[in-house]
Structures are given as structure tokens and as C-alpha cells.
Amino acid sequence: MSLDYILLGLLREPASGYDLKAVFDERIHYFWPAELSQVYPAMQRLEDKGLLRSREAPAKRGPRRRVYQTTAAGHRVLRQWLDESPELGDERIGFLAKVYLMDELRDLSKTRQYFRELREICATRLEELQAIERGWAAQDPHYPDALSARMFHVSLTLRKGLSSLATHVKWCDESLRRIEARMGKERSNGRTIPRHTLDSHRGGHHRTDRVLDSRSRKQGRPAAR
Amino acid sequence: MSLDYILLGLLREPASGYDLKAVFDERIHYFWPAELSQVYPAMQRLEDKGLLRSREAPAKRGPRRRVYQTTAAGHRVLRQWLDESPELGDERIGFLAKVYLMDELRDLSKTRQYFRELREICATRLEELQAIERGWAAQDPHYPDALSARMFHVSLTLRKGLSSLATHVKWCDESLRRIEARMGKERSNGRTIPRHTLDSHRGGHHRTDRVLDSRSRKQGRPAAR
DNA sequence: GACATCTATATAAAGAGTTATATAGTTCTT
DNA sequence: AAGAACTATATAACTCTTTATATAGATGTC
Incomplete structure (x- = not known):
């Protein structure tokens, strides 16, 4: 999951969940949006795995803060991910x-x-x-x-x-x-041409209209990816 | 959820789940990938809501097929969605x-x-x-x-x-x-320059390096979107 | 006839992401 | 002093998506 790696990357410099949320909303959200409710549990999970460490930090202006930072193991995991080949991935537009x-x-x-x-x-x-x-x-x-x-x-x-x-x-x-x-x-x-007949008026040769017709496809590629 | 509306749109012409999977993998996946395990329950749900109807269809070459089609109510719901303003939406790249x-x-x-x-x-x-x-x-x-x-x-x-x-x-x-x-x-x-000092060699004026520093941001915008 | 492949539907389980809610101290304004 | 706004963490419930698994008829091939 990319969010985990993004956190490992961002937390190369120490920050709290609240800090990170601001960074996400300011810069990261252009390519990877995240909510606080996702960030907090993710950081805990990564700490359990030994990829992050945390400490209580004195707060300048608010309640207590818990500041996380990437460990050496976290750096290694991050580098391993970065070294993998690129993928276009699934975009939902x-x-x-x-x-x-x-x-x-x-x-x-x-x-x-x-x-x-x-x-x-x-x-x-x-x-x-x-x-x-x-x-x-x-x-x-x-x-x-x-x-x-x-x-x-x-x-x-x-x-x-x-x-x-x-x-x-x-x-x-x-x-x-x-x-x-x-x-x-x-x-x-x-x-005044009735709308539902407009298409047929414009030359009836549009075989490609049948976008949904599975019989027209060249070959059944395997359903799995 | 867009998948539901995409199904309502694609099923303006009757098709089975299996048919749809091929259409998704052939065309739709460029902007909205979907798996069969998502399509089948979604079609059932939409039928329960009265937005799709289904019938058993004689199979030419395989086991029995269940063919779905958008109802008049489904068309209305689809049109309502299409009429809404565009949104850029969350992309994960x-x-x-x-x-x-x-x-x-x-x-x-x-x-x-x-x-x-x-x-x-x-x-x-x-x-x-x-x-x-x-x-x-x-x-x-x-x-x-x-x-x-x-x-x-x-x-x-x-x-x-x-x-x-x-x-x-x-x-x-x-x-x-x-x-x-x-x-x-x-x-x-x-x-031969040690890598960890390369940055400071190249002019130490890069305040913008502190990508993660939340203190440098202009104003705390609300955490909600 | 055995085996692989294709067509076809369906569900379970796990993972990822969003929305809503709870809590509470601090700071600023009126 | 009250209330609003901000800083901060956390969890529950829900929705969406992926991966894995089960089933089974039909077709083709060795």
C-alpha cells in the first residue's frame, strides 16, 4: 500500500499526525489524498512493525503531541519500494x-x-x-x-x-x-427532428456504436489480471 | 458511487456480468477498473432498488446467463447523476x-x-x-x-x-x-564528494527543502475538505 | 477418457479509504 | 467569563475494492 511508504518517506523528518495532515492537504493530496483517520492507525501499525518510532513532544501551543520518525528499518523498506519498477496503476477518473x-x-x-x-x-x-x-x-x-x-x-x-x-x-x-x-x-x-431518430438519420453505418456488444470483441482475453 | 452509475449506463443495452467484465477490461478500465466480484453484487443491489431488471438468457456456448438491463427508473437516476456538476475527484498516482x-x-x-x-x-x-x-x-x-x-x-x-x-x-x-x-x-x-553532504555544497539557501515543516505554512486551513 | 480452457455466477475475507463522532487542552475574541 | 476557533489524538461504522475460492456446464484436444 502506497500510503505506508509515503508516511515512511515524509517521516524521514519527525512530525505528528496532525502535521502530516497539513502536508497532505498542502502538497501530497495532488497525487495521494489521505485523512487523519487513516494516518493515525497507519502510523501505529508502522511503529508496531518497527518501521517508525515515536516520542511525546512538548507542545508549543496545544495539547500533547506524538511525534513519529522513520527508523533505519523504515528507511530500508522505503528504499526497497522506491527501487521497484514503475506501474501505471489503476486510475479512477x-x-x-x-x-x-x-x-x-x-x-x-x-x-x-x-x-x-x-x-x-x-x-x-x-x-x-x-x-x-x-x-x-x-x-x-x-x-x-x-x-x-x-x-x-x-x-x-x-x-x-x-x-x-x-x-x-x-x-x-x-x-x-x-x-x-x-x-x-x-x-x-x-x-424538429425527433431526438431518438437523430442517430439513424446520420448514416446508419456505425457498427462501433455497439460499445457494449461483447460478441464484437476480437478475442476473449483472460478475465484475471 | 460511480461504479453503480457506470453500470446503469452500460446496461442501457442488456448484458451479463461476464459481458460487462470484458467491456471494462477493454475500454472502461482506462478510467474506471472493476472486478467481477464487484460487478455481480452491484447488479443485484441495483436490481433490488428497481434500477435494473434481469432475466435468464439462453446461452450460446456456456452455462446459463443472467442478463441485466437498465429500467426506466435506472435511466432517471443515471440522468440525474450526469446532470451534476463535474468534480476533479481524488486521484491516486x-x-x-x-x-x-x-x-x-x-x-x-x-x-x-x-x-x-x-x-x-x-x-x-x-x-x-x-x-x-x-x-x-x-x-x-x-x-x-x-x-x-x-x-x-x-x-x-x-x-x-x-x-x-x-x-x-x-x-x-x-x-x-x-x-x-x-x-x-x-x-x-x-x-568523491560524500553523498550526504552534497546538498549543502550546492548553496545552502534552500529554505523550501523543509517540505515537511508544518511551521512554515502560511495559515492553518481547516482539516476538513 | 482425461485434461485444459472457456463461459458463467457467486461469495468470503481482507484491505483501503471516507465519514462521523468523541475527547480535551489552548488560544483568541468579545 | 463565555464561546469560538485551533491544535491534537483516536476510534467506530461504513463504503469501496481486491484477492481468493467454489462451483459447474461446454468445448476442444491429445
Whole structure:
């Protein structure tokens, strides 16, 4: 489970669960969100395994704190994980699932509206990340050169966020262009065409419409992965 | 839960659990993977709620099949979900978590090797999607124009996959350039510098190194989201 | 006929993640 | 002095997902 390794990595410098939550919400959540209710038991488990150690720390401003830190064994486990080959992993992208099925609404103006909102959300997050990068550049006259090893690797992930979100926005724009072009055609074909027959009007050769038809697939690949 | 809505969407055309698994592994898994052990109970639950109906179907080649289909109530629930505003949602991107922490290995050639492998994985998947698009283009002389509403929306999601993976590959290439430039500098600075002091050699002004330091954050935003 | 493979459904158990709730000291404001 | 807001830890209940296991008919092959 990646959360365990992320904790081992973050706790190379000592921190409490509460501290970590702030770090997750500030930086890590872009690629791995976590709740306090997940972090506290995970830290206990990792301490039981000898991968973390903890101590009571004097609190500056609040109640008692329990501060955790990665042990030598924890470092070894972390390094072993980091040394494994990359995997693309399972991504669950809810907004794509919706687009995939959105023909059900039979109303392109709703699809258009969806993409307009999505574009704004992505653009806002892109600005968030750009602000982080500007902050780094303001603090460090050499940025993005001459970084410490730590910051160099972190900056690699920031660049990923920046390029991904820029691509998101571009995809929304491209989609909006396609949607609007299609809406133009729909209008010129006449509004009065009953919607449930629209598809067949537009040439009946769409064998690929049968997205769900399992008989059309080339070969039964094994169900297991 | 999105899986339920995806099932309502896919079962607008009747299919068995086994059929659906093939559809998931062929297309849907790019944005929402699912196992049979999740699909079967989910379909039963949705039938209990009246959103799906099922019947025994004669099997052409195997044992008995139970074929499910979305009811009118199911269509309504699906449409209601589709009509909600988009959300970016929580993405868990394991390969980014690794890069974020990979300074722990203190060996840039390992980081480089990681990116080389990741690049190959992404390029392979990109080719997969390009092959799907070529297949569509071969079947339909007008592609990507004059699509049915169904295929139009599906093609919007395919374009997302294509642009995302192309960006992945470009990010890997950019990262490899940066890593190699850095390795060049490391060599010219002399191999004999003890690794644990390398950071301080390279200008001690990196306040942003303290990624974990919660005291440096601007304001305590509420822990809740 | 034995064995492997494919089609097909189903459930149990374990693991991962979210939401809700409880507790309590500290600090700041009114 | 009261109350709100913040710091801090913890657990329970629930939901979602994965992995493992069981069953069994149909088909193909050696």
C-alpha cells in the first residue's frame, strides 16, 4: 500500500499526525489524498512493525503531541519500494466516466456546460500549481537549477502536475470546439427532428456504436489480471 | 458511487456480468477498473432498488446467463447523476508518489532508470489507444465527424486518453533531460564528494527543502475538505 | 477418457479509504 | 467569563475494492 511508504518517506523528518495532515492537504493530496483517520492507525501499525518510532513532544501551543520518525528499518523498506519498477496503476477518473455516458442526456448544451465548468476547475487548479512554482522561483534565484536532491525530485512531480493540468484545459477547449461545431450542424439539420431518430438519420453505418456488444470483441482475453 | 452509475449506463443495452467484465477490461478500465466480484453484487443491489431488471438468457456456448438491463427508473437516476456538476475527484498516482520521495535512493541513475521504464509503459499504452482510434477511422470514412451521439461522447474520452498519455511521455522526456543534465554536473563536481553532504555544497539557501515543516505554512486551513 | 480452457455466477475475507463522532487542552475574541 | 476557533489524538461504522475460492456446464484436444 502506497500510503505506508509515503508516511515512511515524509517521516524521514519527525512530525505528528496532525502535521502530516497539513502536508497532505498542502502538497501530497495532488497525487495521494489521505485523512487523519487513516494516518493515525497507519502510523501505529508502522511503529508496531518497527518501521517508525515515536516520542511525546512538548507542545508549543496545544495539547500533547506524538511525534513519529522513520527508523533505519523504515528507511530500508522505503528504499526497497522506491527501487521497484514503475506501474501505471489503476486510475479512477469520475469526470471521464460521466462524459463517456453523457449521450444519455440527449442534450449537447448540457455536455457543453459540463465542459465549461470542468475547464474552470482545471484552470483554477493549474493556477494553484503555478503559484507554488512562482513561490519557489521567488525564494531561489537559481530555480529550477542547483536544487537539492530533495527539491529536484519534488520539482519533477510539480512539473507533472503543471503539464497534466495544462493538457486537461486544452482537452476541454478542444472538446468545446467539437461540441459547438456539432451543435451548429444539429441546428442546420432542423430542430424538429425527433431526438431518438437523430442517430439513424446520420448514416446508419456505425457498427462501433455497439460499445457494449461483447460478441464484437476480437478475442476473449483472460478475465484475471 | 460511480461504479453503480457506470453500470446503469452500460446496461442501457442488456448484458451479463461476464459481458460487462470484458467491456471494462477493454475500454472502461482506462478510467474506471472493476472486478467481477464487484460487478455481480452491484447488479443485484441495483436490481433490488428497481434500477435494473434481469432475466435468464439462453446461452450460446456456456452455462446459463443472467442478463441485466437498465429500467426506466435506472435511466432517471443515471440522468440525474450526469446532470451534476463535474468534480476533479481524488486521484491516486502511485508513480508520482515514488518520484516525490526518490531522493532517498541518493542515486540519480536509479531515478533515470525509473523514468526510462515509465516512458516505455506510457508509450505502449499510448499506442494501444492510437490503435483503437485507427480502428474507428478504418471502419468509418467520416471519422471523427458525423458520429452518433453515443460515439461522439465516447470519442471525447478517447481524445482525453490520447492527449494525457502523450503528455505523460513528454514529461518523462523532459525529466530525463533534467536528470541527465544534473548527472553531468554531479560528475564534474567530482565523484568523491560524500553523498550526504552534497546538498549543502550546492548553496545552502534552500529554505523550501523543509517540505515537511508544518511551521512554515502560511495559515492553518481547516482539516476538513 | 482425461485434461485444459472457456463461459458463467457467486461469495468470503481482507484491505483501503471516507465519514462521523468523541475527547480535551489552548488560544483568541468579545 | 463565555464561546469560538485551533491544535491534537483516536476510534467506530461504513463504503469501496481486491484477492481468493467454489462451483459447474461446454468445448476442444491429445
